[in-house]
Amino acid sequence: MKKGFRYAIYATVIFLLASCSSTKYVPDGAYLLDEVRIQTDNKEIKPSSLSVYVRQNPNSKWFSLIKTQLYVYNWSGRDSTRWINRTLRRLGDAPVIYSETETGRTSEEMTKAVQNMGYMGAMVEPVRQVRKKKMKLTYKVTAGKPYKVRTLKYDIRDSKIEEYLRQDSASTLLSEGMYFDVNTLDSERQRITSHLLQNGYYKFNKDYISYTADTVRNTYLVDLTLHLSPYRLPNEEKTQNHRQYTINKVNFITDYNVLESSALSSVEVNDSLHYRGFPIYYKDKLYLRPKVLTNNLRITPGSLFNEQDVQRTYSNFGRLQALKYTNIRFFETQQGDSAKLNAYVLLTKSKHQSISFEVEGTNSAGDLGAAASVAFQHRNLFKGSEAFMIKLRGAYEAVSGLQGSGAHNQNYTELGAETTINFPRFMFPFLSNDFKRRIRATTEFGLQYSYQMRPEFTRIVASAGWSYKWGVQRQRSQHRIDLLDINYLYMPWIDPTFKENYLEKDENYILQYNYDDRLIVRTGYSYTYNSTGQALMNNAVMGNSYTIRVNFESAGNLLYAVAKMGRMKKNDNGEYTLLSIPFAQYLKGDFDFAKNIVIDNRNSLAFHFGAGIAVPYGNATIIPFEKRYFSGGANSVRGWSVRDLGPGSFPGDDNFLNQSGDIKLDMSIEYRTRLFWKFRGAVFVDAGNIWTLRDYKDQPGGKFKFNEFYKQIAVAYGLGLRMDLDFFVLRFDGGMKAINPVYKKGKDRYPVFHPDFGRDFAFHFAVGYPF
Template identity: 65%
Template sequence: MKRNSQIYIFSLALLALGSCSLTKFVPDGSYLLNEVNIVSEQSEVKPAPFKSYVRQNPNSKWFSLIKVPLYTYNLSGRDSSKWINRMWRRLGDGPVLYDEGLDIRSQQEIKKALNNQGYMSASVKSSKKISKKKLNLTYTIVPGKPYIVKSLKYDIRDKGIEAILKKDSAETKLSKGMLFDINVLDAERQRIANNLINQGYYKFNKDYITFTADTVRNTYQVNLTMHLLLYKASASDELRNHNQYRINKVNFITDYDVLQSSALSSIEINDSIHYKGYPIYYKDKLYLRPKVLTENTYIHSGRLFSERAVQNTYSSLGRLSAIKYSNIRFFETQIADSSKLDCYVLLTKSKHKSVAFELEGTNSAGDLGAAASISFNHRNLFKGSESFMFKVRGAYEAISGLQGAYGNNDNYTEYGAESSINFPSFLFPFLSENFTRSIRATTEFGMQYSYQLRPEFSRTIASASWSYKWAQRRQKVQHRIDLLDISYIYLPWISPKFRADYLDKANSIFQYNYDNHLIVRSGYSYYYNSIGGTMQNNTTASNSYSVRINLESAGNLLYGISKLVNQQKTENGDYSILNIAYAQYVKGDFDFAKNVEIDKRNSLAFHAAFGVAYPYGNTAVLPLEKRYFSGGANSVRGWSVRTLGPGSYKGADNNINYLTQSGDLKLDLSMEYRSKLFWKVQGAAFIDAGNIWTIRDYENQPGGAFKINKFYKEIAFAYGLGLRLDFDYFVLRFDGGMKAVNPAYSSGKERYPIFSPDFSRDFAFHFAVGYPF
């Protein structure tokens, strides 16, 4: 009965959409632009790159299937004075009417693009197919035979530049036999200009480079000549060689106000110092150590001007939290027969001290709670742009499913504090200054303390860390080294019932995790983002991808020392420090995400992640903090958080599944179709797959071990729909997932709920901030 009612409602929705004619608001004599296609008569010329030259596109489709915005607009009546009609029109999109003028312009733009690629005899045909008031438009590309560069010559009158270009000839984009592609010629002009302005030619630009092309009669061949023109400051000046500039002086002005006049004479300066030949001017008090300024500057007196050095200086100064803005200016000066540049580095001071208060809501597997924190930040603690942070935090959560099982305490509370200090340099002994300047790393020291009280136990976690972070290649590549990370887990109290039910049982996988233990680890993280930028979410950009790799190990050094000194093992068979057992394991994670743009409103995103952790030596069981969990908003979304796996394990019937449903291996696979709907709202349809497994067989997790001959049968599948509210700075996400294949069952409708879905059994709702991958 329920299924029949769902089919009935779905049919009514389709009927409602179908009853709204797409051409309701198309005037007589006009046509709705229904489709626009581009085809090519030659396979070597692909039509896809020419879509951007079409000047008129039809109404958008949700998920590339249905023109829902147009249907929504057509729900309105013709009386625009009624509020309901105005509302439908605001929510939807009006019909796109065929425009002959834009059609002709599109043909011209596509033909121009073909000409630029060397197809000088190309033509573009437009054909129309009309059905009632709908028009389908097709552009047919006829490229013709392309023009080929037969010979390549250079006309460079500046002998100094000619010598530089000869050394750089291996990098040229030009060659005999290439297509006569205007885009390649322009790219070569820009490449040469970039090379020269990095070798002292401060005033050079690509407009000094031109090309002449002579076609050979009755052939499709071109004799190409590149000209590099001499310098001319004005129309009345004589032609001369381009000046190669060197840096004269580098000056720092540390109290520049961007809201005041940009003239140097208007900047208020009260005092100055000289440090290693660098004049440093300031207003009242110098807030940065001179060494910090010089170490983050790549422009040096006596060297040739280089735009690369300027950009490196901007990037390096941008890392300093004590500085809000930086601006670099150059002024030409003539010393004897040499052309030189005086450099002024203008710096605007940031607000060094701040206090912030945060209030947040929490949702852990359906248990609601709240948390609050207050933090203090100092962005220039020792006058070296060191960032210091101190935060205190408190949290409360109402735990469901345990009422009466552990007395009157059914809540979770947490109190904690953390502190960190970040140095904008690579602090490590015996490293050369050239190395630390080239890597531009930051060094961070941190400490954290947290006290947690649950109905089952209380826990104290204390940690300290020492790490390095740096980026390369315009923020595309980021590295992190956790040189030392120490965590101490102490459980001062455990409920007798919890101990009897879970910890005192033979072969319990959790006994180790609820003993006091120590984790001393080191790790390395690699992150690559094809579009660059530390804050950019690659999954929102066109045709981008990212790769994350994490490696870490713990306990190896301590284990080696214990062996070396012949330390006696405890009664549990492990080594300890001050009667505290330490963990020993290795762990590796790999994560890949890719976004493929279908059109401006639709994209397809893929995600694959794999992780494995192996306990050994001093540890038989991986610490709970390092184990994997499956299900939830960023995993297989047909399951609630931490309710899937390991393997075919069904979970316990005691509402404490977070204890048993964890593993040593994890697999996550996802495919998501994303579509912009209206305003800030986006839609998604997804398919997820994955699970977790244990490396060893554990009595408390039957069916959870990874077996090469059956793991593929234990991969869970889910499907669903989602909505995203994209406010640029953050994304609110709502996902509804349904189980498709449930590995907890071996056969029947329970294993394949996709064929007999039960909403109460198979549905999981997720609310999260940010994209799933």
């Protein structure tokens, strides 16, 4: 610990020395832009909303504190031919030299932005403070009195559009007495345009809508008029009312190549067919059933053009894994006095079959091993874009510290197989096709099998599932219903020595329960809401965002009701059985909330709160091992190793099964910053623990009690280094214990004041952010 403290002092001295030379490469007569601030005299005008107009920002800071990259740049020498100087300059940031021109442009754009909010007399004054070769720049915003709309009028000479707007008047963003906000006026133009695009006005855009504003002399009042311009034919002076278009025909072209000419005449078509009045053109062989095409179409012949129907069609075809791209084009056609559109749905085929291999290394508490898997995927199994996958997996691990006699198997071996098939439609018996067509869900069936051999036991885990998913990529809300999920745990062999020493001799109820044959028949529902619609860039959410996850599941209720009504006999442990296999019964609910707050383009603050509870009842007094909660690890309280914390004040007994619980609480706050190149840094504080609902003798201190649980919340702090590789993030976190709930008082309870690196440190490697 003393050595680490000495290194920290050395690092501090280096940064202090570097800070002394932060103006090393600032030319004479120029200034280092050291700080930029925005001050407003109106609480309604947030400085954060104006920061986007700042044309020149000072050098970035790590954790908003230290201009590390500027210091790295300043460490370089003036001889640019030396590799060390070139490397330092590449890793660092050159000093930002104050520019009078950029300051003037910033003032102009900021003034315009405030005036657009309704403060027509707003002024922005840059105030400069110079000290030696550094400059602090403050933009002082004087808003003045806002202009308000006194009267609101409409100049619309198209009677049909006027009627549409009158019927939709309750949705308008304009009103008398509102601030004369240009942004609101533009939003109203967009709103009207969207409304008309849903009612047949295919060629309408917001440029047809304009405003005139007359200010009342010597007042801050505005008379506002909204104008609708008539439609003007290209290269003609003649004007007319805007045309309302009806869908005439919808055609499918299934072999469109986006890399070739965009002209439809260049599309290679060898054959065609008609299905329910829809022409379908294809090259050699139609790879999708006609019904699949028409069921996902939302553009209806004979109806008015509707932009929402077009977007729904894009969304529906986007769910089909048999397709790579979808493009929809419209061509005008005149039939008498009616304006009509012919629609062409252009589809590009994806690669339907693929094989993938995976190899990984494992390290379980020092035991080294390896695993490999091979997977085959077919994205169009029955010509309906059904995604079929089958995966075979094998794993081997050299096990040390055996708990059994080892006569049956010396090491850990696992052989497994899984298969899933996903149908891009809602499937359920006894429902009409029209009803199923309206439900935008995918249906998935899956089977899994795992054969595990250890020195202590042999275990077989088999499962089957039937589930539904709603929501596609970039949608904010995602739903999943596990209609039926059956898991069967079978223990064909247990080492006699292990059974005697750990299952029978100590009478450990948790161990006994989880080493018996068990059946879990569950249903569940999960909901995810992402405020950005999962619009990610470089694995980081752009702008402030939050995510909510809710999960609920139950198991065994139907089987318990059948057993009760059938007056079935119980086994020796007081459990009802199905085919001599006891089944689990429980309720489980989880809630998870994460929020990201962007401070600037390099720094952000992330919060996380998670809680869960699992309640065994009826046919069970304990939750199955696979459904229990664990604490500690890369995605939990990072001062503890994985599954090494709790429950409650229980210190652990080297048996990870005993360090599990029925209640979980997790809280985290993390300050994230960009370092250089692909590297990101983080400072975090985590808190949480797990508890049991019952008082088990093998988990002393683990039961949840309202008057004690808050004293048993563990706290950790630490540093993290992340490498953002665009497609995924490699994460390295080092956590230190701050409050250890194992101890009720004394210095051992508060290692934050008495740290011991060997005792309190935990290192974690993971892929992706912790929340």
